[in-house]
Structures are given as structure tokens and as C-alpha cells.
Amino acid sequence: MLTHPVFNKRLMARSSVLVTCALAALFLVQCSDGGGSAIFVMEPLPYSLDALAPTISADTMGFHYDKHYAGYVKKANELTKGKGFAGKTAEALIQATAGDASKAAVFNNAAQAWNHAYFFKCLKPDGGSAPEGLLAEMIDAAFGGFVEFKALFITAAKDQFGSGWVWLVLDEGKLAVVTSANADTPLAHGMIPLFTVDVWEHAYYLDYQNRRVDFVKSVLDNLANWDFVAAQLEKAQPPKV
Numbered sequence: 150m151l152t153h154p155v156f157n158k159r160l161m162a163r164s165s166v167l168v169t170c171a172l173a174a175l176f177l178v179q180c181s182d183g184g185g186s187a188i189f190v191m192e193p194l195p196y197s198l199d200a201l202a203p204t205i206s207a208d209t210m211g212f213h214y215d216k217h218y219a220g221y222v223k224k225a226n227e228l229t230k231g232k233g234f235a236g237k238t239a240e241a242l243i244q245a246t247a248g249d250a251s252k253a254a255v256f257n258n259a260a261q262a263w264n265h266a267y268f269f270k271c272l273k274p275d276g277g278s279a280p281e282g283l284l285a286e287m288i289d290a291a292f293g294g295f296v297e298f299k300a301l302f303i304t305a306a307k308d309q310f311g312s313g314w315v316w317l318v319l320d321e322g323k324l325a326v327v328t329s330a331n332a333d334t335p336l337a338h339g340m341i342p343l344f345t346v347d348v349w350e351h352a353y354y355l356d357y358q359n360r361r362v363d364f365v366k367s368v369l370d371n372l373a374n375w376d377f378v379a380a381q382l383e384k385a386q387p388p389k390v
């Protein structure tokens with residue numbers, strides 16, 4: 150059956166209004182928390198999935214970002230929806246649920262969503278050059294130099310038993326290298342995260358199999374975004390007047 154062109158235009162206009170309304174309704178459903186918005190959103194990658202190769206392949210990034218990270222964000226929002234967390238920041242929610250066994254699932258997914266978003270921001274293509282300015286001075290003071298810091302960070306990654314994270318943190322005004330198991334995060338322990346590398350096997354196994362040290366060393370040498378880290382340090386420790 151042929152349709153008159155004018156009718157077709159009206160039909161299209163009406164369809165377009167219906168589609169717009171349907172999308173708006175879907176948006177409201179997704180954002181609604183019985184009065185609040187979803188706490189976690191997928192932060193866009195600041196580079197393409199293949200931009201970190203060969204240190205991290207596009208395959209690994211695809212699984213890591215689109216499957217693992219997306220899964221934590223989705224689950225964290227499902228577990229917090231309508232549970233009295235509306236209005237809380239992600240950081241406040243993580244701190245409020247840390248150590249509470251009855252909220253372990255919320256904490257694990259929320260912390261993993263936050264940890265992954267932060268990890269992806271710690272990387273950039275053609276990174277790895279030595280830090281400068283205040284960050285470099287504080288690394289020298291805390292570890293004796295950048296080379297010594299990297300050696301300590303790699304050893305910490307090697308010694309982390311099972312899944313977890315290695316971090317450079319600001320702890321009571323001083324830099325420190327710490328590790329956290331599974332989803333745990335320095336945010337839950339009064340420390341300020343500055344830099345991290347994910348040492349869960351899903352972060353490196355496709356590219357490095359069991360060679361975790363090679364993965365961490367290559368991230369430090371080729372991808373570490375010290376400009377981002379320096380900016381976080383400046384925010385955490387404003388210059389003295």
C-alpha cells in the first residue's frame with residue numbers, strides 16, 4: 150500500500166514525537182532513584198580502546214572498560230537504587246559502606262566502579278615520562294628518587310597476593326606506596342589516591358598471561374599519566390601562601 154507523501158510526513162513527525170517521548174521516559178526511568186539520580190555513571194575513556202597498545206591491547210581494554218568496568222557501574226547503581234543513598238557522592242558512599250559486612254556487595258561494586266574510573270584516568274598514550282615540579286620533589290623526598298619509586302611500586306605489585314590494586318597515595322601529607330586487595334581502596338582508609346595500577350588478572354592476562362611484573366613495568370614506563378597525578382596532588386595539597 151502506498152502512503153500519501155503529506156500523510157507520510159505527518160506520520161514521521163508523529164513517530165518522531167513518540168520516539169522522543171519514549172527516550173525521555175527511558176532516561177527518567179534510568180536516572181530515577183525514587184527521587185534521586187544514579188550515583189555512578191560510566192566515565193568516558195580519555196583515549197580510544199586501541200590507543201594504549203602494545204602495553205595494553207585493544208582486546209584487553211575492550212573487555213576491561215566495556216565489560217568489567219561497565220558491570221561494576223551497573224551493579225553499583227542497581228544495589229544502591231532506592232536504598233537511601235540518593236544524594237551521596239560516590240566517594241561518600243564508599244566511605245559510608247566500608248567495613249560494613251551487611252553492605253559488602255554495595256561497597257565492592259561501588260569501590261570497583263570508582264577504582265576503575267580512576268585507573269583509566271591515570272593512563273595516557275605516550276606516557277611514562279618522569280614527573281616534574283612538586284610531585285617530583287615529593288617522590289624524591291619519600292622514596293629517594295623516581296627510579297627507586299618505580300622499583301618499590303613494581304615490588305608491591307609482585308607481592309600483592311591475588312586480585313587487587315597498587316597505589317601511590319597521599320597519607321597524612323606524605324607520599325606512600327600501598328596495595329589493596331580485591332575492591333578495597335585507599336579512599337576507605339583516610340588516604341588520598343594519586344596513581345594506581347589494576348593488578349586483577351583481567352587487567353593483563355590476555356596480553357601478559359601470568360607476567361604481572363612485565364605489565365606493571367610497561368605501564369609505568371609507557372602509559373603513566375604523571376600530569377594527571379600532579380594535578381590531583383595540587384588539588385589535595387594546595388600551595389602554601
Ligand SMILES: [Fe+2]
Pocket residue numbers: 213217265347349351352
Ligand atoms: Fe579491572
